[in-house]
Amino acid sequence: MAFWQSRSETTKGYATVAPPLLYAFFLLAVPLGAVLVLSFWSQEFQTIDRTFTLANYREALSDPLYRLLLWRSVKIAGATTIVTVLLAFPIAYFVSFHVPPHKKSLWIFLITIPFWTSYLIRVFLWKVILGYGGVLNSALMGLGVIDEPMTFLLYNANSVVITLAHAFAPFAILPIFVSLEKIDRSLLEASRDLGESTAMTFLRVTLPLAAPGVIAAILIVFIPTVGDYVTPRLVGGPDGTMIANMIQVQFLQLSNAPLGSALAVLAMLTVTVVALIVSLGIGRLVRAPK
Amino acid sequence: MTGPIIKLDGVHKSYGEVDVLKGIDLDIAEGEFLTLLGPSGCGKTTLLRIIAGFEEVTDGVCLISGRDMAGVPANKRPTNMVFQSYAVFPHLTVAQNVAFGLRRSKLGKAEKAAKVEEALGMVGLGGYGARAAHALSGGQRQRVALARALILEPTVLLLDEPLSALDRKLREQMQSELRRLQRQVGITFILVTHDQEEALIMSDRIAVMFGGRIAQLAPPQELYRRPRTLDVARFIGVMNVLPGEVKEKGPAGIEVRVDGLGRARIEPEQAPSGARIGTGWAGIRPETMSVLFAGEQTDRSVAEGEVAEVTYYGDMTYYDVILDGTDRPLTISMKNLIGREVLERGARTRVSWDARSIVWFGEEAV
Known part of the structure; x- marks a missing residue:
């Protein structure tokens, strides 16, 4: 009896998780496995040679161009993350601490407005703003602040960072906001009561307690931006090209899917390493004692 | 200091x-x-x-x-x-x-x-x-x-x-x-x-x-x-409150008549908010009153009434007693000593109290 019961319970359990499990398997695990397998094969003109080889990795790691692109991707994503989190924190802090409770959801709603337009359109808009004859340059020239258009704004790493920082701002604001909301306000009063100024209270109480949100924000911004393809393609120019653009070139223009796969695997490994360092390193600095 | x-x-x-x-x-x-x-x-x-x-x-x-x-x-x-x-x-x-x-x-x-x-x-x-x-x-x-x-x-x-x-x-x-x-x-x-x-x-x-x-x-x-x-009386502990009237006022205290309890002399310090001739309220704590059991004698003042509610706490029993001639129950607390019975609801009983424990409130409102 118990045997049948437990068996039917198990069956029911599998039936319940089957749809998302199948979805995750065919749309996440299978493509990921395919990329991994592909990266150990090689391209022979039109066909793929299915013998195991490390040649793609050797090439990816020895060619300075790939190293440069990967390193640049990490730098641009890192800069984007720092800019985004530094700008997001004050916004989240303001909404959590200085907006009346009944207006908070309205503020959060307003912060998500950038999501209402397509990502692609937002990137194009930055092109219009930052371009040679764009909004920013015309305005500053019209005001007489500058004599000729600034060229360092568009088609380089700066424009990629600006565009990505804008696109990912809500992703950083929301987790930080949530972690600030969870802080018991009497803790801040207790710190004041024990003799600490507002600034020291922020450093000794607010910031450590908001750390989980900050770590989440760092990861949420960094991980997708390392592999971003659209923004560097549209506003990056030659100096703003990132690893994802090279992967796309390998797959679609040079027809070298195995090398593209190897680059993709290396990019994923880099992200994994950085994510681990961030979550373990920063986590340890502020983690509650055991 | x-x-x-x-x-x-x-x-x-x-x-x-x-x-x-x-x-x-x-x-x-x-x-x-x-x-x-x-x-x-x-x-x-x-x-x-x-x-x-x-x-x-x-x-x-x-x-x-x-x-x-x-x-x-x-x-x-x-x-x-x-x-x-x-x-x-x-x-x-x-x-x-x-x-x-x-x-x-x-x-x-x-x-x-x-x-x-x-x-x-x-x-x-x-x-x-x-x-x-x-x-x-x-x-x-x-x-x-x-x-x-x-x-x-x-x-x-x-x-x-x-x-x-x-x-x-x-x-x-x-x-x-x-x-x-x-x-x-x-x-x-x-x-x-x-x-x-x-x-x-x-x-x-x-x-x-x-x-x-x-x-x-x-x-x-x-x-x-x-x-x-x-307000204070009701917030601190239990206070029985009965309507009454100040009949006479002198330097040695006041003479009051309290519904159900009759006449009593109240020392000046037992009327901390002052007293003037006219109606007011008498407060008396549950533990300063006693239920008299059959045959018990006392030299304190006595009134009669009916037990409206009995609440048994183990060490204490709280009786709500409605005195004859009144309509609001008074709470009386009694220690449950060995050999002391616990009265039933509806029983007739005599109640004794100590006039010295009455507090007088010269307030108008309840």
């Missing part, structure tokens, strides 16, 4: 249209255990937060050790607070919590550690220093909050309903411990509570607050025996 350690003079506090405190005058002596007692919304916590520096007065003065506290922020005041939620920092250890306020002290590392251990020992948490604060029980957090405040040797320790979240046994234990601790360190304690029993147990003096005003400020015994108003 030179003057009060805390002096509040005409303290008003309003939030927009709402007046929370309507003129508080209060002197608190050094080393005193003072309790602010009242129902929720009476302004007691606001008053405590004004002393702590978390709220500014709308009008009036707050002096601590003779110094005007206007514009002095909480971190610059010689007060420390134990919060209702304890506000123990969850990201720190017990020792780090207790040492939180010592950051700017000039003590060396070893001296600080010794001081922390001493403070933890004082609240019965010796050896707990390395524990994570978020893993403590409610009672332990309470003690950490206490040690964290006491280690700074404040002029005044403020306690905002510190025991309300504890279960009954732990609460009673903490009450006596707090009292012992206060005597030991000699620091002025100001406790906010809505629990009248807690106030009676712990305080040197109690300020009973209603609607933003102090209704009565007195030591526990006086407060219990001679409440000034019906």
